[in-house]
Amino acid sequence: MSQDVQTQELRGDPDGGADLPEILKLPLDAWHRAKGGRMVPFAGYEMPVQYEGIMAEHLWTRAHAGLFDVSHMGQLLFSGEGTDAGLETLLPGDIEGLGAGRMRYSLLLADNGGIHDDLMVTRLPADNAFEIEGGALYMVVNGATKWDDLGVLREGLADEVVINHLDEQALLALQGPEAVTALERVVPGVSALVFMTAAAFEWQGNPLWVSRSGYTGEDGFEISIPGDVVAAFADALCAQPEVKPIGLGARDSLRLEAGLPLYGHDLDLETTPVAADLGFALSKRRREEGGFPGYERIMLEREQGAILKRVGLIVEGRQPVREGALVVDAAGNEVGKVTSGGFAPSVQKPIAMAYVPVASAAPGTKITLAQRGKIHSAEVVAMPFVPHNYVRKGA
Numbered sequence: 001m002s003q004d005v006q007t008q009e010l011r012g013d014p015d016g017g018a019d020l021p022e023i024l025k026l027p028l029d030a031w032h033r034a035k036g037g038r039m040v041p042f043a044g045y046e047m048p049v050q051y052e053g054i055m056a057e058h059l060w061t062r063a064h065a066g067l068f069d070v071s072h073m074g075q076l077l078f079s080g081e082g083t084d085a086g087l088e089t090l091l092p093g094d095i096e097g098l099g100a101g102r103m104r105y106s107l108l109l110a111d112n113g114g115i116h117d118d119l120m121v122t123r124l125p126a127d128n129a130f131e132i133e134g135g136a137l138y139m140v141v142n143g144a145t146k147w148d149d150l151g152v153l154r155e156g157l158a159d160e161v162v163i164n165h166l167d168e169q170a171l172l173a174l175q176g177p178e179a180v181t182a183l184e185r186v187v188p189g190v191s192a193l194v195f196m197t198a199a200a201f202e203w204q205g206n207p208l209w210v211s212r213s214g215y216t217g218e219d220g221f222e223i224s225i226p227g228d229v230v231a232a233f234a235d236a237l238c239a240q241p242e243v244k245p246i247g248l249g250a251r252d253s254l255r256l257e258a259g260l261p262l263y264g265h266d267l268d269l270e271t272t273p274v275a276a277d278l279g280f281a282l283s284k285r286r287r288e289e290g291g292f293p294g295y296e297r298i299m300l301e302r303e304q305g306a307i308l309k310r311v312g313l314i315v316e317g318r319q320p321v322r323e324g325a326l327v328v329d330a331a332g333n334e335v336g337k338v339t340s341g342g343f344a345p346s347v348q349k350p351i352a353m354a355y356v357p358v359a360s361a362a363p364g365t366k367i368t369l370a371q372r373g374k375i376h377s378a379e380v381v382a383m384p385f386v387p388h389n390y391v392r393k394g395a
Contacts, residue, residue: 113294
């Protein structure tokens with residue numbers, strides 16, 4: 001979440017209307033407040049945007065380990081006859097070929113090839129912490145879209161496919177180069193995981209589902225845990241000298257430096273995987289066989305190129321450009337748009353992600369941006385802005 005989004009998009013109805021949806025509280029609500037978290041509404045919940053300050057929290061996570069509460073996200077279980085084949089009619093990933101304990105990034109696609117949501121899906125082994133048979137699938141979707149996602153999934157899947165929404169589970173993300181050191185003390189054995197793998201563990205008799213994954217570009221873990229014990233578990237993690245609680249503000253700046261798109265900003269129903277530079281989410285078998293929404297358009301764009309492409313920008317000067325700034329040509333005509341932007345603490349420069357014409361998408365291309373009547377110069381650069389530090393097999 002960008003730092004300006006929290007104040008513009010999330011403050012509620014300016015007229016004070018009575019029809020606003022109820023703002024929900026996370027299982028860690030009181031815990032965040034006791035830690036000094038400044039709470040803001042986001043994705044239907046009150047969530048901490050910062051504790052000590054966004055810059056300090058960002059840099060702490062890059063150097064040590066930051067604990068993020070992401071319990072607003074949707075945790076779903078899929079089981080029953082035809083689950084794999086059914087999901088492959090909605091996602092472009094190779095679900096049938098996903099091994100036990102393996103994760104895959106994928107996209108919930110619309111008929112026009114646009115994106116309903118981006119998500120993570122994992123094949124559960126027999127021992128999986130959810131008391132469900134092995135072979136079932138665990139999916140994490142974005143918090144702001146989870147109810148719409150559930151509607152799309154229920155409509156698109158056969159009645160034989162059972163969807164369980166794990167709304168009593170909390171979800172934490174522990175991110176940073178020292179995350180493994182801290183978590184191994186609390187949950188022995190997690191260091192055996194590598195990037196994009198997951199397994200069941202226990203903490204004080206409570207089941208945990210732990211994956212080595214995250215949204216910051218750093219090494220780290222995501223931990224699904226029953227909501228009634230998450231506060232005690234968070235205390236155990238923050239008792240480790242490497243760990244501090246981190247808010248949404250630093251989560252956004254970290255993912256931006258890592259070049260990771262945010263749904264509703266860098267991805268939406270009008271954006272295809274090709275334009276979003278997410279071609280890796282289109283598995284080889286699925287590209288050859290088809291059968292997912294928007295297949296013809298997506299394959300045509302893979303062959304001929306999309307009109308626009310998501311790129312990274314380094315902005316000259318010290319003034320950040322924000323979401324909504326225009327990409328303009330030499331005559332001042334709008335040809336693209338900034339979808340995420342801010343000052344990058346690790347880079348010490350303003351950075352952004354934008355959609356620009358494909359002819360202007362090569363690294364080194366000079367780009368002109370217009371924001372609030374001011375002109376900014378930028379240069380296309382390869383993403384990520386900060387190298388990823390994932391721990392892969394054999395590392």
